[in-house]
Amino acid sequence: MSGRGDYKHFLPLQTRWADNDIYGHVNNVAYYGYFDTIVNEYLISANALDIHNGDVIGLVIETGCKYFAPLEFPQKLEGALRVAHIGNSSVRYELAIFKLGDTAPAAEGHFVHVYVDRTSRRPVPLPDEFRIALNAIRA
Template sequence: MTRPTPHTRADYPYHHSTPTRWADNDVYGHVNNVTYYAYFDTAVNAYLAARSALDIHAGTVIGLVVETGCLYFAPAAFPELLSVGVRVAKLGTSSVRYELAVFREGADTACAQGHFVHVYVDRETRRPATLPHALRTALEALTTGS
């Protein structure tokens, strides 16, 4: 299997600034692998909230993660400032595949990159629901066709 190469900042239409926290480091002195998933989730939800695309408290739909993965290329550690790039690789009727990459300050290539798939469901029934117009519009702005 050929290992993928790290993406560049230019590969992502949206970037979310993320400061590392003391608690992000593990005993080995770098950001723990599971913390990257929190960075991914925060970047996506910050983007959607800033565009009023998703009402996390009272909206009729919520996003459930059904798949996720991450590749790690280089360590990051507290007290670095990171940037999380976000793009949409696939936009369906009720689902979206986000691709994300974490960049260290001043670096053009990702230190980690991954993906997750949200299936949007009705808040009450938990059955797949069509993406609301505002959500679809916000996601289309991130679509890269990759």
């Protein structure tokens, strides 16, 4: 398990009413929504990703998550992000979800994205603006 200091980018998050399941805690599928939000917010804010008109888009080819502590609504969270590996057209993002103020994560996960041409859906080399943004949060 990693700690807060192992991550490079943080994003405030808030649990939503719809995140809770019948067992009274945030359902596992909601964590993947948090992860996707953290990655895309970072790339958009870093001017690397244009979700509407960009030539390059990321497709998820692998995900995983480990859960350490339950979350529930209403709760303030922090999402954390770092880049573990940058390939020619792929990136491994590592993420964590922290209860606001906690030093240990409630969950840790990863996404592997392959970046492809929006039209052909074929892999393309990462554009320079992506590499700059990714290297800024590389572990």
